[in-house]
Amino acid sequence: MRHQNSARLSWFRTTLRGRIRAFIGALFVAAFAVSAASIAEPLATLRGETINQEPRAPMMGKQVNTDLRAVRNYPEQPPTIPHKTRGYAINLQANKCLSCHSRRAIEQSQAPMISVTHFMDREGQVLSSVTPRRYFCNQCHVPQLDAKPLVGNDFVDADAVIKAKGN
Numbered sequence: 001m002r003h004q005n006s007a008r009l010s011w012f013r014t015t016l017r018g019r020i021r022a023f024i025g026a027l028f029v030a031a032f033a034v035s036a037a038s039i040a041e042p043l044a045t046l047r048g049e050t051i052n053q054e055p056r057a058p059m060m061g062k063q064v065n066t067d068l069r070a071v072r073n074y075p076e077q078p079p080t081i082p083h084k085t086r087g088y089a090i091n092l093q094a095n096k097c098l099s100c101h102s103r104r105a106i107e108q109s110q111a112p113m114i115s116v117t118h119f120m121d122r123e124g125q126v127l128s129s130v131t132p133r134r135y136f137c138n139q140c141h142v143p144q145l146d147a148k149p150l151v152g153n154d155f156v157d158a159d160a161v162i163k164a165k166g167n
Contacts, residue, residue, distance in 0.1 A: 046150055053095040061147035069112075070144070074158050085143050090136055096135045098130065 008016050009156035039134040049055040065084050072079060100109035 044115070061145035064144040064146055071157075074157065081141050081143040083143070085138070090138060095130075095135060102130075 044154070047055055063084050063086075064082060067082050068080060085096075090096060094101050098114075100104055100111040101114045103113055106113045114130065114134075116126070118130050121127060121131050122133070
C-alpha cells in the first residue's frame with residue numbers, strides 16, 4: 001500500500017512538473033509574440049520618444065500667482081495654492097505657510113486661516129497647534145501652472161450633477 005502511494009505521488013509530481021513547464025513555455029511564447037508585435041508598431045505615449053530614449057524635459061509652465069481662490073470641484077477637496085511657493089521652507093524646524101495662514105497671523109496677512117481639521121489628531125481631538133500629520137502643507141495643497149491640459153477631461157462638477165438630476 002505504501003509503495004502504491006509513493007508511486008502515485010511520484011507520477012503526480014512528474015505530471016505537475018510537466019504541466020508547469022508547458023505553462024511557462026506558453027507564457028514565454030506569448031511574451032515573445034507581444035514584444036515582436038510592439039517592435040513592429042510603436043506604442044502611442046505622451047513621452048514623444050521610444051521607451052529606450054530619454055526625452056528632454058519640457059520647460060515648466062508659468063506658475064499662477066493671482067491670489068484668487070479657485071473653485072473646488074467636490075467637498076473636502078484641498079484648495080490649490082494661488083501664489084508662488086518657490087523657496088518656502090517646510091521642514092521639521094519651519095513652515096513658511098504658517099507665517100500667513102496660522103491662527104495668529106491671519107489678522108495681519110489677511111490670508112485665509114488653515115482649516116480646523118488641521119488641528120485635529122487621529123482620534124478627532126482638537127489641539128492648540130497644527131497636528132503633525134497636517135504640518136506638511138504640500139502633501140495636499142499644490143500651486144497651479146498656467147498650462148494647457150495634456151489630455152482631455154470630461155469631469156463634471158458635483159453641483160452640475162445635482163442640477164442635472166433635478167431637471
